[in-house]
Amino acid sequence: MNGLLDxxxxxxxxxxxxxxxxxxxxxxxxxxxxxxxxxxxxxxxAKIAEVELFNQGITFTVYSDxxxxxxxxxxxxxxxxxxxxxxxGLERGVRQRVxxxxxxxxxxxxxxxxxxxxxxxxxxxxxxxxxxPEMAGLDVPHGTYVHVxxxxxxxxxxxxxxxxxxxARTPSGVSYVIExxxxxxxxxxxxxxxxxxxxxxxxxxxxxxALAEIAPADAADPQVVLLSPGIYNSAYFExxxxxxxxGVPLVEGSDLVVENHCVYxxxxxxxxxxxxxxxxxxxxxxDPDVFRPDSTLxxxxxxxxxxxxxxxxxxxxxxxxxxxxxxxAYMPRIIRYYLGQDAILPNVETHICGEAEGxxxxxxxxxxxxxxxxxxxxxxxxxxxxxxxxxxxxxxxxQLRADxxxxxxxxxxxxxxxxxxxxxxxxPRHVDLRPFAITGRKTWVLPGxxxxxxxxxxxxxxxxxxxxxxxxxxxxx
Amino acid sequence: xxxxxxPEASVRRQPLLLSRYAEALFWLARYMERVENLARVxxxxxxxxxxxxxxxxxxxxxxxxxxxxxxxxxYGRANAETVARFYLxxxxxxxxxxxxxxxxxxxxxxLRPLIPIxxxxxxxxxxxxxxQFSKEDCVPSRVSGLCVYLKEQCQTHAxxxxxxxxxxxxxxxxxxxxxxxxxxxxxxxxxxxxxTLLPSPEDVGSAxxxxxxxxxxxxxxxxxxxxxxxxxxxxxxxxxxxxxxxxSFPRSVTRCVRQIEIYLGQLSSGYGLxxxxxxxxxxxxxxxxxxxxxxQQILSRGLHEFLDWVQLQFIGLQDAIAQSFWRRPEQxxxxxxxxxx
Numbered sequence: 001m002n003g004l005l006d007x008x009x010x011x012x013x014x015x016x017x018x019x020x021x022x023x024x025x026x027x028x029x030x031x032x033x034x035x036x037x038x039x040x041x042x043x044x045x046a047k048i049a050e051v052e053l054f055n056q057g058i059t060f061t062v063y064s065d066x067x068x069x070x071x072x073x074x075x076x077x078x079x080x081x082x083x084x085x086x087x088x089g090l091e092r093g094v095r096q097r098v099x100x101x102x103x104x105x106x107x108x109x110x111x112x113x114x115x116x117x118x119x120x121x122x123x124x125x126x127x128x129x130x131x132x133p134e135m136a137g138l139d140v141p142h143g144t145y146v147h148v149x150x151x152x153x154x155x156x157x158x159x160x161x162x163x164x165x166x167x168a169r170t171p172s173g174v175s176y177v178i179e180x181x182x183x184x185x186x187x188x189x190x191x192x193x194x195x196x197x198x199x200x201x202x203x204x205x206x207x208x209x210a211l212a213e214i215a216p217a218d219a220a221d222p223q224v225v226l227l228s229p230g231i232y233n234s235a236y237f238e239x240x241x242x243x244x245x246x247g248v249p250l251v252e253g254s255d256l257v258v259e260n261h262c263v264y265x266x267x268x269x270x271x272x273x274x275x276x277x278x279x280x281x282x283x284x285x286x287d288p289d290v291f292r293p294d295s296t297l298x299x300x301x302x303x304x305x306x307x308x309x310x311x312x313x314x315x316x317x318x319x320x321x322x323x324x325x326x327x328x329a330y331m332p333r334i335i336r337y338y339l340g341q342d343a344i345l346p347n348v349e350t351h352i353c354g355e356a357e358g359x360x361x362x363x364x365x366x367x368x369x370x371x372x373x374x375x376x377x378x379x380x381x382x383x384x385x386x387x388x389x390x391x392x393x394x395x396x397x398x399q400l401r402a403d404x405x406x407x408x409x410x411x412x413x414x415x416x417x418x419x420x421x422x423x424x425x426x427x428p429r430h431v432d433l434r435p436f437a438i439t440g441r442k443t444w445v446l447p448g449x450x451x452x453x454x455x456x457x458x459x460x461x462x463x464x465x466x467x468x469x470x471x472x473x474x475x476x477x
Numbered sequence: 478x479x480x481x482x483x484p485e486a487s488v489r490r491q492p493l494l495l496s497r498y499a500e501a502l503f504w505l506a507r508y509m510e511r512v513e514n515l516a517r518v519x520x521x522x523x524x525x526x527x528x529x530x531x532x533x534x535x536x537x538x539x540x541x542x543x544x545x546x547x548x549x550x551x552y553g554r555a556n557a558e559t560v561a562r563f564y565l566x567x568x569x570x571x572x573x574x575x576x577x578x579x580x581x582x583x584x585x586x587x588l589r590p591l592i593p594i595x596x597x598x599x600x601x602x603x604x605x606x607x608x609q610f611s612k613e614d615c616v617p618s619r620v621s622g623l624c625v626y627l628k629e630q631c632q633t634h635a636x637x638x639x640x641x642x643x644x645x646x647x648x649x650x651x652x653x654x655x656x657x658x659x660x661x662x663x664x665x666x667x668x669x670x671x672x673t674l675l676p677s678p679e680d681v682g683s684a685x686x687x688x689x690x691x692x693x694x695x696x697x698x699x700x701x702x703x704x705x706x707x708x709x710x711x712x713x714x715x716x717x718x719x720x721x722x723x724x725s726f727p728r729s730v731t732r733c734v735r736q737i738e739i740y741l742g743q744l745s746s747g748y749g750l751x752x753x754x755x756x757x758x759x760x761x762x763x764x765x766x767x768x769x770x771x772x773q774q775i776l777s778r779g780l781h782e783f784l785d786w787v788q789l790q791f792i793g794l795q796d797a798i799a800q801s802f803w804r805r806p807e808q809x810x811x812x813x814x815x816x817x818x
Contacts (some may be wrong), residue, residue: 055602056594057586066568068583070601126678231586243590249495250590254805262481266496267491267803268646268750273481421752 003035004042005419014159023468024083026195026476033191034078039424043078045187046421049075052186057180060234069473074469077188080418080431080451085197087475090153090161090435094347098149098337098437101168101322103338105145108321109135120330124354128327130320132283133310134290135267138307139318142441147314148207148278149437150174150449153345155416161436162413163345164432166331168323169315170280173450173470174436175241178203192217196477198447203436204245207278210440211246214312215275215457222275224248225265227256229281231298239280246278249453251279257299257442263311276312277302283317325408326352334465354405360408362400366393369409371400373386384460386412398433420453430454432462433473448473492645496803498591501584503595505756508581509600512574513631514662515542519564520624521696523617526557531586533673535560539549541669542572562615563767565623566607574627578604593641596634603630606693646748650741653798656740660733661791663697667720668784670696673712690716697728717780719773728786730769737794738764752801759797763790 010018021028050072051283053059059070078286082090107114108125109132116120125131150171152164173230181200184192215222228239243250255265256274264271269284278287285295287303306313321327327334333341334411339397350359353371372382383396402408435449451471452462462468518541520613522534533682534554539548546561552559567573569734582604589597607627642648670693690711695699703711703719723729738760765784775783784793 056598056606057589057601062588067579068586070605079524226590228645231583236586240589248492249498251495252497255497257494260482265493266746266803266805267489267493268499268752269493269498269748270485272485272489272493273483 004037004039004426005031005035008419008426008428009365010417012157013414013430014155014157015416015426015428016082016155016416016431017337018084018419019159020081020083024476025415027081027083029195030079030081030189030191030474034419034426036077039200040219042421043424046075046077047389049077049183049187052183053179056235058175059237059347061231061236063232073464074455075180075183076420076429076471077184077453077455077468078421078426079184079474080433080453081473081474081476082448084476086161089165089344090433091447092344093161094149094151094165094435094437096341096444097163097166097331098146098343098439098443100335100338101146101149101158101166102317102439104142104334105316105319106140106143107338108211109138109216109318114334114337117337119184119333120327124324124326125321126332128321128324130283130324132318132321133309134303135316141194142311143321144214144439144441145316147210147214147316147439148174149347149439151432151437153449154348154415154434155433156415159416161345162348163328163331163343164348164413165325165435166328168439170284171434171436172235172238172280173434173452174203174446175238176470177446177448177450177473178245179241179434180470184456184472189362191469192474195474197230198477199477200446203438204242205245205431206438206444206446207248208243209336210250210280210391210438210444211276211312211314213440215312216309216312219273219275223265223273224275224276224278225251225256227253227277227279227299228252229285233279233280242278253295253297253299258305259297261305261310263299263305268337271347274311276314278314283320286317291447325372326354348410351409353400353407353409358409359400359404362407365409366397366400368411369378370412371407371409372395373399373406374408380465384412387460412460415454415462418451418453420471421456422432422455427457429457430460430462431471447475480750488751490748494646494650497589498647499805500799501587502647502650503654503657505581505584505588506651507658508577509634510633510655510658511577511662512581512660513574513628514666515564515572515574515577516624516627516631517698517765518666518696519561520621520628521559521692523557523620524625525692527617528688537669537673538564540673541665542817543569544572557617557620558615561617561620562612565615565620566598566610566612573611575607578607591647593637595641596637599630599637603634633693646744646750649743649748652740653737657791657795658816659728660730660737661788663720663728663733664730664784664787664791666693666696667717668781668788671713671717671780679789687711694720699726699728702726714772714776718778719776722772734760734767750802755801756794756797759790759794763787764795768792774812 017031021031053072059072088209114120115125137345146168150167153161154164155161199424211224212222225248226243228250238248239250251265265274265275278389279296284291287297288295288298289300290303297391305311328354332347333340335343351361353359353362367385369385415430418431419426420429431451431453433449433451435448438444452468453471454460454462455469456467526534528537534546535557538560539545539555541681548563552563559705563575564571566575566576570576582600585597585600673687694703697720721730726732741753741757743751
């Protein structure tokens with residue numbers, strides 16, 4: 001091979017492209033097509049992509065006093081490729097994970113066998129701020145709590161996939177999966193030409209179907225809606241996208257009203273019943289009668305209506321108890337407990353600082369570990385030991401000692417890399433993967449998922465708030 | 478488990494439209510129409526002031542929009558440059574093209590789950606271009622070019638929506654918004670211009686006089702049509718009559734009212750929306766006043782008083798629509814009524 005990938009040095013990391021060329025001819029073809037590209041041409045296409053994303057409003061919006069500025073999530077036009085075999089394992093692993101999460105949440109809000117059997121420490125669940133006592137004893141259709149699940153997966157130097165985090169509340173990013181594919185078809189058709197890549201366009205239909213499946217049984221033609229916090233939310237584009245793809249109204253809290261425990265939306269023809277709500281609003285804001293009384297984004301009476309089975313809510317309330325970083329550490333045991341299986345996708349080794357042993361280990365090995373606060377997301381508040389200065393580590397040690405229960409630690413995983421356009425060439429940049437699973441009666445996994453890429457050289461943080469971008473993810477047939 | 482009661486089920490026709498979407502469609506149409514009208518007025522004013530035939534021009538643009546106070550606070554003296562900037566690019570002016578486009582885009586953003594993607598894209602790109610209008614862009618030598626661009630973009634919007642928008646009740650709300658704005662704008666234009674242009678004894682029949690009426694017709698894009706039906710004369714009364722009462726001229730007040738009538742009719746009989754009745758009643762009075770009077774009768778009873786009344790009728794109509802379809806008791810948010818008193 002020669003050309004654009006000549007000087008490409010993946011170093012000791014696993015490369016999503018170059019380390020897969022030997023066992024898949026399609027990957028090899030993609031690599032050789034990339035190698036033959038003219039860097040100026042790639043730059044030109046990248047520029048077009050950027051302008052299109054901006055013009056199409058595939059953006060998040062920053063509001064100031066009198067203006068609204070749109071920003072795009074940077075898009076890298078070099079795809080991340082997964083072979084059929086790799087995907088098979090990922091898909092089975094994600095299904096297993098979702099099944100275990102749902103079984104766990106059901107149990108936690110019913111008989112609590114797993115706590116009684118001492119598999120998961122009782123206090124981790126019951127004292128968790130995301131545990132919702134209101135949910136106790138409530139039966140949800142098909143036993144499904146986590147209707148939409150996003151599992152964050154990384155890959156170490158050996159190419160082993162590892163789960164980094166479960167997102168069981170309102171995971172976002174799926175709109176980019178589909179829009180990235182649309183973009184690739186327009187600006188890079190020659191790269192995909194003749195290569196069979198699993199399609200991603202059915203997500204909206206699958207989501208609509210799952211939401212209809214969980215609607216009250218007596219609703220003949222269930223009215224599904226997407227409940228959004230509104231245009232000021234940073235994920236508003238995704239809400240628009242999903243409402244559009246599902247063909248359902250995007251409603252805000254003020255569009256809904258509860259009368260006699262039934263949920264209605266305000267239409268030009270008066271109040272019309274709503275049967276199933278895909279909410280993109282945190283538990284706290286859903287219903288001022290039950291949660292935050294100051295919430296203006298929610299709907300008064302919604303939770304009671306839900307408890308009475310008059311309306312379905314996805315994801316269910318109280319799922320946050322399962323995607324907590326402390327519970328995460330127990331996931332392999334949770335999977336074994338409910339499913340009698342080993343985890344198909346292993347966890348990253350995790351030390352719980354709330355436990356004496358975990359804290360001692362973490363304090364002793366701080367310079368080799370990544371330490372994360374359990375309640376945060378978006379890559380905030382964590383320290384990457386091997387990249388931190390002596391002073392930063394010392395300061396963090398104080399912080400950790402003050403509130404150990406707030407932290408977990410993990411060894412630093414050298415995330416896999418993927419060739420990424422940087423300047424005039426292709427450079428290795430670290431990536432992760434977030435597959436999305438939809439569950440009504442059964443679980444369906446969108447082929448691929450969101451590949452996030454840390455665009456800064458050497459960075460391991462892929463979050464968009466920290467200089468991350470995204471790539472199209474190809475699952476080969 | 479008992480099904481939730483649904484009293485409206487038998488009369489309701491699919492697809493449903495959220496009240497909030499109906500409101501946003503109505504306003505999106507109003508703001509886009511406002512941009513186009515203002516661009517026409519600015520363009521024509523620019524042309525005629527530059528040729529020295531309409532010295533009152535820039536000041537009357539301010540009058541049409543009832544912006545005297547705001548303008549003098551921000552800019553002081555009215556001249557080609559300050560007025561153009563005030564109406565093209567001034568964020569502090571809620572009636573500027575920039576502000577209207579901003580409001581149009583925010584309404585479109587609300588509507589993105591509903592409207593065709595192309596429609597959003599065009600408004601988005603359009604706004605982002607206008608956002609970049611600088612002080613230097615608003616100098617007299619460039620105003621006409623900018624206005625041509627603005628009109629073209631508004632017409633592109635009209636073409637996209639005509640070619641791609643699904644014809645359900647949302648379309649009717651959009652069209653009602655468009656014709657309410659257009660009718661209102663034409664009535665304002667006639668109101669202000671007619672009185673500024675009424676000939677003083679020494680001007681009668683002069684070249685100056687005729688040019689000003691040309692300008693008025695051109696501002697409403699009615700010059701050619703007017704000439705076709707009045708090849709032999711041009712009098713203030715016939716120009717006012719044409720702009721207010723002509724049934725076939727797409728920007729006349731009568732034509733707009735008839736269109737509103739058609740779309741309200743669709744809402745009530747086509748979509749079974751009982752809420753349209755109050756607006757239909759409100760509109761009946763306005764339609765009767767336009768149908769039953771000649772321009773001579775209107776002039777003899779007082780054009781200004783009549784047009785004031787017309788504008789109040791439009792406000793009343795909009796109120797009736799808002800009341801029936803989207804206003805809630807606790808709701809206070811109001812979008813900007815064009816201009817003035």
